[in-house]
Amino acid sequence: MHRENMVNFWKTIVETMMDGLMVVDADGMIVSVNKATEALTGYTREELIGSPCTILNCDNCSARCGEDNGFSCDLFETKKVERRKCNMKRKDGAIVPIMKNASALVSHDGRLMGAVETLMDLSEIVERDRRIARLSSILKGKDRFQGMIGKCRAMRDVFDLITDAAQSEAPIIIHGESGTGKELVASAIHNLGNRKFGPFVKVNCAALSESLLESELFGHVKGAYTGADKMRKGRFEMAHKGDIFLDEIGDIPLSMQVKILRVLQEKEIERVGDSVPIRIDARIISATHRDLTDMIAKDLFREDLFYRLNVIPIRLPPLRERMEDLPLLVEHLIEENRLKTGKRIRDISGEAMETLMHYQWPGNIRELINAFDYAFVVCRTQCIELSHLPDTLTGVEKILSKPSPSTRDEVTSVLHALSRSGGSKSEAAKILGISRQALWKKMAKLGIKNNFHVIR
Numbered sequence: 001m002h003r004e005n006m007v008n009f010w011k012t013i014v015e016t017m018m019d020g021l022m023v024v025d026a027d028g029m030i031v032s033v034n035k036a037t038e039a040l041t042g043y044t045r046e047e048l049i050g051s052p053c054t055i056l057n058c059d060n061c062s063a064r065c066g067e068d069n070g071f072s073c074d075l076f077e078t079k080k081v082e083r084r085k086c087n088m089k090r091k092d093g094a095i096v097p098i099m100k101n102a103s104a105l106v107s108h109d110g111r112l113m114g115a116v117e118t119l120m121d122l123s124e125i126v127e128r129d130r131r132i133a134r135l136s137s138i139l140k141g142k143d144r145f146q147g148m149i150g151k152c153r154a155m156r157d158v159f160d161l162i163t164d165a166a167q168s169e170a171p172i173i174i175h176g177e178s179g180t181g182k183e184l185v186a187s188a189i190h191n192l193g194n195r196k197f198g199p200f201v202k203v204n205c206a207a208l209s210e211s212l213l214e215s216e217l218f219g220h221v222k223g224a225y226t227g228a229d230k231m232r233k234g235r236f237e238m239a240h241k242g243d244i245f246l247d248e249i250g251d252i253p254l255s256m257q258v259k260i261l262r263v264l265q266e267k268e269i270e271r272v273g274d275s276v277p278i279r280i281d282a283r284i285i286s287a288t289h290r291d292l293t294d295m296i297a298k299d300l301f302r303e304d305l306f307y308r309l310n311v312i313p314i315r316l317p318p319l320r321e322r323m324e325d326l327p328l329l330v331e332h333l334i335e336e337n338r339l340k341t342g343k344r345i346r347d348i349s350g351e352a353m354e355t356l357m358h359y360q361w362p363g364n365i366r367e368l369i370n371a372f373d374y375a376f377v378v379c380r381t382q383c384i385e386l387s388h389l390p391d392t393l394t395g396v397e398k399i400l401s402k403p404s405p406s407t408r409d410e411v412t413s414v415l416h417a418l419s420r421s422g423g424s425k426s427e428a429a430k431i432l433g434i435s436r437q438a439l440w441k442k443m444a445k446l447g448i449k450n451n452f453h454v455i456r
């Protein structure tokens with residue numbers, strides 16, 4: 001075929017393609033686009049050519065044009081980007097989900113000349129996925145969503161917000177008291193989002209000391225400190241292409257807050273003991289039971305970090321604010337425990353149900369789950385009665401076989417703290433004003449098991 005004809009055929013093919021096609025030079029400047037790119041971005045060819053590729057504001061794209069640092073883009077390091085999903089901002093401000101494939105263009109003598117990218121519009125697919133998620137939650141029953149039970153207005157709003165937030169790359173923060181289901185929400189966001197095939201890495205920020213938290217999050221190099229006998233990747237690196245869930249973010253010390261702020265701003269980390277920046281591609285989902293605005297007022301939490309994390313806030317209501325869901329949760333817990341234990345318990349008495357409805361549930365759903373675990377241990381009939389509920393709910397004392405009064409007081413106070421904390425040992429230890437280790441020792445001494453049934 002004649003060479004000139006070939007060139008013309010290629011031009012026709014490029015202009016007929018449904019996907020956007022864009023060529024950039026080694027500085028990230030757009031040098032050529034096809035018709036579909038104009039339709040997809042809302043910019044004309046003249047507006048695009050000569051502009052930096054960052055004009056498209058792709059949220060999952062690491063291309064940057066720094067005034068002083070020049071242009072940088074991970075594509076030029078990896079030479080290839082495959083099936084990268086991101087949200088692009090059109091000229092009219094509308095956000096369009098797209099999928100990018102790109103290859104670096106390298107000359108025969110190895111010089112980097114630029115890159116060619118295809119941009120595929122995913123709007124229809126994303127909309128269809130959302131519809132499927134909504135329909136499947138309707139089919140499974142309006143009162144269940146990704147392992148969460150609830151049919152009150154507030155919970156249905158939360159389920160809708162989770163569905164929409166999951167599609168975004170922006171940081172998400174889940175606010176809610178202990179035991180309200182923050183971790184369940186975080187994993188639902190991961191499972192419904194574009195990063196579901198990537199890792200879901202969880203870090204409990206409250207459980208680690210400052211220095212451990214730093215090396216846990218950022219990793220360390222060999223010899224970074226005594227005992228660091230080999231290099232270790234941090235959780236941010238492990239979450240590459242996935243989501244990182246920073247639980248109890250309100251409990252991190254101020255010095256660590258600065259470091260996390262830097263990750264959000266720069267999308268880079270440095271391993272402890274090293275100064276080589278490592279690019280991070282992980283969406284941040286955080287959660288806290290603390291009132292961060294109050295902590296900001298007390299100079300305990302950085303305001304700039306708060307605004308970076310609080311882009312999509314999700315507030316989980318405490319159980320006492322959604323008591324209309326309690327019968328549904330009770331029904332579910334009876335069914336679940338019946339299958340788990342093989343006991344023939346099928347019902348709960350009116351009196352016991354009344355007690356549950358009047359209780360304040362400081363430990364929320366976790367405390368409710370614990371109450372039913374307890375009831376299933378002590379109940380020997382087919383119906384859970386008031387006497388089968390834990391003391392903290394009924395205000396009745398029924399504990400050890402002939403314990404001394406002081407032991408009995410100790411057991412009561414430990415059980416009370418555990419019940420208030422919904423089973424969380426660190427919270428219970430705080431309530432009692434003792435360390436977590438001291439609480440474990442006390443529980444062992446008094447015969448209180450991890451799930452706080454008395455075993456004497």
Ligand SMILES: Nc1ncnc2c1ncn2[C@@H]1O[C@H](COP(=O)(O)OP(=O)(O)OP(=O)(O)O)[C@@H](O)[C@H]1O
Pocket residue numbers: 147148149150176177178179180181182183184185289365366369424
């Ligand atoms: N809506 C719900 N329906 C059914 N089970 C739930 C619901 N919400 C939470 N749970 C259950 O309650 C327990 C506590 O949930 P989860 O650990 O997600 O709470 P949390 O808010 O992260 O608690 P904490 O702040 O103490 O870590 C889990 O066993 C979870 O499966």
